[in-house]
Amino acid sequence: xxxxxxxxxxxxxxxxxxxxxxxxxxxxxxxxxxxxxxxxxxxxxxxxxxxxxxxxxxxxxxxxxxxxxxxxxxxxxxxxxxxxxxxxxxxxxxxxxxxxxxxxxxxxxxxxxxxxxxxxxxxxxxxxxxxxxxxxxxxxxxxxxxxxxxxxxxxxxxxxxxxxxxxxxxxxxxxxxxxxxxxxxxxxxxxxxxxxxxxxxxxxxxxxxxxxxxxxxxxxxxxxxxxxxxxxxxxxxxxxxxxxxxxxxxxxxxxxxxxxxxxxxxxxxxxxxxxxxxxxxxxxxxxxxxxxxxxxxxxxxxxxxxxxxxxxxxxxxxxxxxxxxxxxxxxxxxxx
Amino acid sequence: xxxxxxxxxxxxxxxxxxxxxxxxxxxxxxxxxxxxxxxxxxxxxxxxxxxxxxxxxxxxxxxxxxxxxxxxxxxxxxxxxxxxxxxxxxxxxxxxxxxxxxxxxxxxxxxxxxxxxxxxxxxxxxxxxxxxxxxxxxxxxxxxxxxxxxxxxxxxxxxxxxxxxxxxxxxxxxxxxxxxxxxxxxxxxxxxxxxxxxxxxxxxxxxxxxxxxxxxxxxxxxxxxxxxxxxxxxxxxxxxxxxxxxxxxxxxxxxxxxxxxxxxxxxxxxxxxx
Numbered sequence: 001x002x003x004x005x006x007x008x009x010x011x012x013x014x015x016x017x018x019x020x021x022x023x024x025x026x027x028x029x030x031x032x033x034x035x036x037x038x039x040x041x042x043x044x045x046x047x048x049x050x051x052x053x054x055x056x057x058x059x060x061x062x063x064x065x066x067x068x069x070x071x072x073x074x075x076x077x078x079x080x081x082x083x084x085x086x087x088x089x090x091x092x093x094x095x096x097x098x099x100x101x102x103x104x105x106x107x108x109x110x111x112x113x114x115x116x117x118x119x120x121x122x123x124x125x126x127x128x129x130x131x132x133x134x135x136x137x138x139x140x141x142x143x144x145x146x147x148x149x150x151x152x153x154x155x156x157x158x159x160x161x162x163x164x165x166x167x168x169x170x171x172x173x174x175x176x177x178x179x180x181x182x183x184x185x186x187x188x189x190x191x192x193x194x195x196x197x198x199x200x201x202x203x204x205x206x207x208x209x210x211x212x213x214x215x216x217x218x219x220x221x222x223x224x225x226x227x228x229x230x231x232x233x234x235x236x237x238x239x240x241x242x243x244x245x246x247x248x249x250x251x252x253x254x255x256x257x258x259x260x261x262x263x264x265x266x267x268x269x270x271x272x273x274x275x276x277x278x279x280x281x282x283x284x285x286x287x288x289x290x291x292x293x294x295x296x297x298x299x300x301x302x303x304x305x306x307x308x309x310x311x312x313x314x315x316x317x318x319x320x321x322x323x324x325x326x327x328x329x330x331x332x333x334x335x336x
Numbered sequence: 337x338x339x340x341x342x343x344x345x346x347x348x349x350x351x352x353x354x355x356x357x358x359x360x361x362x363x364x365x366x367x368x369x370x371x372x373x374x375x376x377x378x379x380x381x382x383x384x385x386x387x388x389x390x391x392x393x394x395x396x397x398x399x400x401x402x403x404x405x406x407x408x409x410x411x412x413x414x415x416x417x418x419x420x421x422x423x424x425x426x427x428x429x430x431x432x433x434x435x436x437x438x439x440x441x442x443x444x445x446x447x448x449x450x451x452x453x454x455x456x457x458x459x460x461x462x463x464x465x466x467x468x469x470x471x472x473x474x475x476x477x478x479x480x481x482x483x484x485x486x487x488x489x490x491x492x493x494x495x496x497x498x499x500x501x502x503x504x505x506x507x508x509x510x511x512x513x514x515x516x517x518x519x520x521x522x523x524x525x526x527x528x529x530x531x532x533x534x535x536x537x538x539x540x541x542x543x544x545x546x547x548x549x550x551x552x553x554x555x556x557x558x559x560x561x562x563x564x565x566x567x568x569x570x571x572x573x574x575x576x577x578x579x580x581x582x583x584x585x586x587x588x589x590x591x592x593x594x595x596x597x598x599x600x601x602x603x604x605x606x607x608x609x610x
Contacts, residue, residue, distance in 0.1 A: 056452055078358075081454040092449035094441055097374055105370045109453040111358055153449060 001161050001193045002032035002055060006064035009050050009217075024050040026217035027064065032195055034160070037187050039208030040197040041303065047217040048197040049089070049165055055195070056086045056163055069161055082110065085154035085192075089166040091146065092153045093138045099149050100125075100134035103156055110157035117156065124152040127189075128182055144175030148182060155186070162186060164196035168203060176203070183207055201303040213307060220310045225303065232301035232309050234258065235275035237282075239268045242292035250291050257282060266294070360462065363455040367463025372470060385430050386475040389422040393483060396544065407546050410575055415488035419480060420498055420570040421543035424563065426475055427506035428537065432530050434468045434510040435517030442521060451605075461514060461601040468510035469503050476502055491576030498570040504590035505566050511597030515604040541567045562589040 009025040025047040032038050042048050053059040055068055057077040066073045069083035093102040100121060107117030125131055128148040138146050147167060154162055167183065168176040184207065186192045198204050204211050205225050213221040213228075221228055237258060241250045243266075250268045255261045257278050258270030272278050275298045286293065307313070375381065393415070400414035411417055441447055450460050476499050480488075513530075520526045540547070540554075541563040547555045558564045569586020577583060 058448065058452060078454045081452055084452075086449075086452040088445045088448050090443075090445040090448070092445045094374065094444055094446050096377070097370070101370070101373060105366055106449065106453070108366045109358070109363060109450065109455040111454070150445075 039204035363459030435513035
């Protein structure tokens with residue numbers, strides 16, 4: 001469904017002679033098979049939205065090639081547009097128009113007749129829990145309803161491939177969970193291929209068959225969530241020792257079976273491969289040594305741990321130091 | 337780095353019953369209908385838009401009455417002189433603010449949503465221009481009707497021709513406004529630019545008073561102002577004069593400005609990162 005090779009996007013930022021060249025996307029190779037749900041994960045400014053805008057023909061690549069649904073994004077843009085659905089992170093409907101009118105007009109721009117657009121719109125409203133909102137304006141809808149309306153806009157012409165750009169940004173946890181169900185349904189019920197960008201680790205973990213991680217315009221990993229997590233050296237075991245004088249012994253015992261030992265006051269932490277098997281023995285050992293614990297916690301690796309392993313930075317820290325944020329609307333001039 | 341599951345064979349769209357081919361006229365009509373529907377939801381704005389020329393007509397017209405005889409014009413009717421000027425003013429000012437609505441649409445993602453459809457880029461502009469011209473036509477008819485009620489007299493065919501020339505100028509300004517809107521993407525940037533451009537245009541177009549009243553140098557400067565020729569042409573057609581060189585120049589400028597505006601607007605809608 002998607003085949004990209006050496007995709008590059010370069011922008012100029014700044015003003016006058018102080019213009020700086022920013023490589024928003026610096027050579028992306030990407031393959032997505034039919035029926036896959038792929039999560040495109042990275043911090044703000046990593047190049048997610050820029051890549052997505054190139055794949056959806058909204059931005060011409062500076063270099064490289066991409067075929068989407070079998071068509072070249074640069075030379076067969078109209079065919080690509082017919083084959084895909086796109087749900088932008090900023091929305092797609094005017095706040096002062098009726099939701100149903102917006103859906104019908106949008107579908108007609110894809111060549112659908114008014115009757116077919118109306119029927120398909122009504123069907124999608126029912127599927128996405130928007131019944132009764134056909135004659136409501138988006139400005140009078142909740143955040144979750146608006147996002148579901150955006151998804152209706154992206155699906156009304158029945159595309160085989162759907163691009164979702166940060167679909168749950170700004171939603172409360174309940175609305176997010178609800179939207180996740182609908183996104184799963186895109187593939188399960190409709191057989192659609194889904195390519196979604198997100199900077200939420202849990203979202204990528206929960207939704208995607210495969211996760212592609214991008215950082216500083218380059219793809220740094222691409223695999224299932226479980227395989228990516230297995231690259232991290234073990235689970236995190238956190239012992240809370242009852243008294244400070246027992247910390248040294250606890251650290252000695254935990255250090256014997258784990259790596260990256262860390263002691264913070266009464267907490268002793270380390271990465272332990274296959275912690276589920278190792279921890280019972282550790283507990284017996286500590287008990288025999290007279291070490292009392294207030295608590296013990298075993299944490300599976302997260303995608304943040306994967307990002308940290310791959311880039312040396314936490315994904316959350318990377319949010320703050322994204323250079324120039326090429327995904328933002330502050331970019332000046334066309335891509336070159 | 338890629339993990340590469342097999343790439344599927346080329347896949348087109350899933351077919352849906354009732355598909356029609358995209359085309360400029362069809363797509364423009366869809367965009368036009370959507371835009372008009374939103375305007376009809378707030379018809380008050382049509383009336384608010386015409387308030388400025390109406391106020392000029394009602395409050396400035398009487399001031400012209402004792403003066404118009406000294407203007408050395410083919411009419412001594414102040415309203416036959418003033419209404420054509422106000423028409424051109426309506427065409428320029430009303431249309432130049434059309435882009436503000438487009439910025440609101442852009443901010444809400446509507447423009448991007450339209451640009452990811454297979455619709456013709458020109459249609460996205462033409463549909464909006466048709467909306468602007470429809471509103472302008474309604475406002476022009478109200479203005480002419482009010483002017484007639486206040487005493488304006490003119491050639492019927494000439495009045496129609498004058499309105500058509502005004503629509504051409506309005507289309508040019510609306511297209512330029514939409515292009516400017518998608519270029520600046522900010523009301524705060526766009527408003528001062530429009531003010532900066534429109535003020536000299538207004539003063540040098542002879543909309544309120546004929547440029548022949550001013551010193552020779554000012555009239556010479558106004559010769560380089562296309563809108564002055566347009567204003568003179570509309571005044572001439574209102575008096576039934578269709579064959580003078582002034583009318584020819586005015587019509588030529590109106591058509592040229594329209595072509596330039598549509599070209600600029602379409603180019604901006606086509607631009608990848610607009």
